Amino acid sequence: MAHALDKIDTQILSILQKDSNRTTKSIAEELGMTTSPVFERIKKLEKEGYIKKYVAVLDNKKIGLKLTVFIGITLQGHTRSYLEKFVTEINNFPEIVECHRVSGNYDYLLKLIVEDIEAYETFIISKLTLLPYLGNVQSLITLSTGKETNEIDLSRV
Amino acid sequence: MAHALDKIDTQILSILQKDSNRTTKSIAEELGMTTSPVFERIKKLEKEGYIKKYVAVLDNKKIGLKLTVFIGITLQGHTRSYLEKFVTEINNFPEIVECHRVSGNYDYLLKLIVEDIEAYETFIISKLTLLPYLGNVQSLITLSTGKETNEIDLSRV
C-alpha cells in the first residue's frame, strides 16, 4: 500500500506529540536532516490524518476545574436509535470530555471535568438524570491523578 | 490578587485549545484587537501555567493503536510507600495514558491504549499482574467512542 510509517515518521510524531511548537529546524537537527524533508513529512502526516490537530493543553485545576469524575452507566433501553440519541446528548454537554461504549460492568463510561463536587451534583441532577432509559449510575470520584498524558506509545508501531 | 482570567483570556484559551496553530493575527481579528496584546496575553497565559504545553493530537487508530481499555483496580496493601511505588511503575508503562486514584468501587482507574486485544492480554500478563499487592482487576473494553475531546469547558470560569 501507499503509506506506512517509517522510523523517521514515528520519530517526528513522537516529537510533535510532546511539543508541537518545536521548529522544523530543531526537529531536523535532532534527526540529522534538513528542514525541507521534515517539513514535507509533517505536511504529509497531517494530510493523511496521522496528525489530527494541534492544540494547547490547559491546566484544568489552575483554570478552576478541579474535579474529574468517571461515571459508569447502564441503560435500560438498548435500541439503536436511543443509543444514538444518548451519544448526541452527551456530546452537547461540555462537562463531559469522553464517552465510551464499553463491555463489562457498564454500558457507557463517561469522563467529566467540572469545578467541584457541587458542580458535579448540579450536572447529575439537572442534566444527566434527565436522560430517559437511564439505568444504574455509578460515580468514581478522582482523588488524585498519578498520570495523565496525551502521548501514545509509538515504540512498536 | 494579581491575576484572574478575564473574558478575553478565556476566549484566547478557548481558541487555542481547539487549534493552537491559529496565528496571533487571526485570533486578534476574531477578538477585534491587534496582534501585540493578544501575543502578550498568550505569553502570560503560558508563563503563569494556564497553558501547559502545545501538542499534536494523533489518530490512535490510524497509527495502529485500535484498542482503548479502562481498568479498575483494587489494591490489597494501602501503605503510602506502596501506593507511591505503584504509581511510579504505572508511569513507566507507555501503554497507560491515565492513572487516577478514585473513590468508589475501585482504588485506581487506569486508561490504556494498545494495538489490539492480544497486546492488551500481553500487557496484563507480562506487566500489570507482576505488580505486588494487586487485588481485584476489572477491565472495561471500549467498543466505540462517542466523544473524546481535549476541550475543557471554559464557559463558566
Place this chain on the structure above:
DNA sequence: ATAAATTAAGAATAATATTCTGTATAGATT
C-alpha cells in the same frame, strides 16, 4: 539497465512571531 517516482539538500521567498516605542486607560494615592 533504464525510466519513473520519491526523497533529500540548499537556496530563495513569504508569512508569522517577537520586539519596541509611544499612547491611552484604569486604579490608587494624596
Place this chain on the structure above:
DNA sequence: AATCTATACAGAATATTATTCTTAATTTAT
C-alpha cells in the same frame, strides 16, 4: 479632584520560521 503609577493597547520595525522552489540523489518498478 489632580497626579502618579501600572497596565493594556496600537502600530511599526525586526527577527524567526514556515513554506516554496530548483536541483541532485536515491530508490523502485519495469
